[in-house]
Amino acid sequence: MGCAISGLAAKAEFGDRTTEESGAGAAYPSEDQIQMIKESWKVIQDDIAKVGIIMFVRLFETHPECKDVFFLFRDVEDLERLRTSRELRAHGLRVMSLIEKSVARLDQLERLEALALELGKSHYHYNAPPKYYSTMFQLVTSLMKHGYEEESNRQSHLALSPKGRPDKKNTAL
Numbered sequence: 001m002g003c004a005i006s007g008l009a010a011k012a013e014f015g016d017r018t019t020e021e022s023g024a025g026a027a028y029p030s031e032d033q034i035q036m037i038k039e040s041w042k043v044i045q046d047d048i049a050k051v052g053i054i055m056f057v058r059l060f061e062t063h064p065e066c067k068d069v070f071f072l073f074r075d076v077e078d079l080e081r082l083r084t085s086r087e088l089r090a091h092g093l094r095v096m097s098l099i100e101k102s103v104a105r106l107d108q109l110e111r112l113e114a115l116a117l118e119l120g121k122s123h124y125h126y127n128a129p130p131k132y133y134s135t136m137f138q139l140v141t142s143l144m145k146h147g148y149e150e151e152s153n154r155q156s157h158l159a160l161s162p163k164g165r166p167d168k169k170n171t172a173l
């Protein structure tokens with residue numbers, strides 16, 4: 001099973017040191033990479049509840065079979081209805097908070113590995129196999145890229161306007 005670290009960045013992009021020997025199959029990020037991940041996480045940090053919903057609705061659109069393992073939503077046919085579901089919001093928030101915790105633990109890799117291993121075990125019982133995990137992270141990173149581009153466009157636009165003052169909050173999502 002891939003751990004949270006291997007999902008956050010391709011293994012090849014990390015340094016030479018890996019936990020391959022210990023059987024975990026994850027790679028150690030460098031200090032710079034940890035900083036980059038922490039910085040880019042800030043792009044969606046304020047909107048994690050929204051991102052959680054978007055991420056799951058997209059997952060169900062692209063891989064409808066994933067919905068079947070969720071007792072709470074598996075009978076909801078209309079994905080648009082799911083966007084306003086309290087249960088999906090709560091669930092998305094749990095998942096995103098877990099990713100947030102993983103980002104915060106990037107410099108305490110042993111704790112991060114323990115967290116990710118436990119999560120893998122619980123997902124065995126949820127009947128949620130590893131083949132979908134990287135799909136989920138791709139969805140988060142693609143949303144982050146959109147957010148980054150929209151914010152970058154917004155900031156360039158503000159810089160052109162005489163009254164424009166950069167606003168810290170990302171309104172892209």
Ligand code: HEM
Pocket residue numbers: 007066069070071072091094095098099119122123126127128129132133134136137
């Ligand atoms: C890599 C991305 C994922 C992360 C970080 C993640 C994280 C979590 C977390 C934190 C929970 C709360 C319970 C617990 O801690 O065990 C959870 C529950 C669950 N996850 Fe995931 N998950 C991921 C991917 C998936 C995928 C792809 C599926 C479906 C194919 C899935 C299905 C479930 C189910 C069915 C539950 C229990 C739902 C419930 O209690 O209502 N997860 N997940």
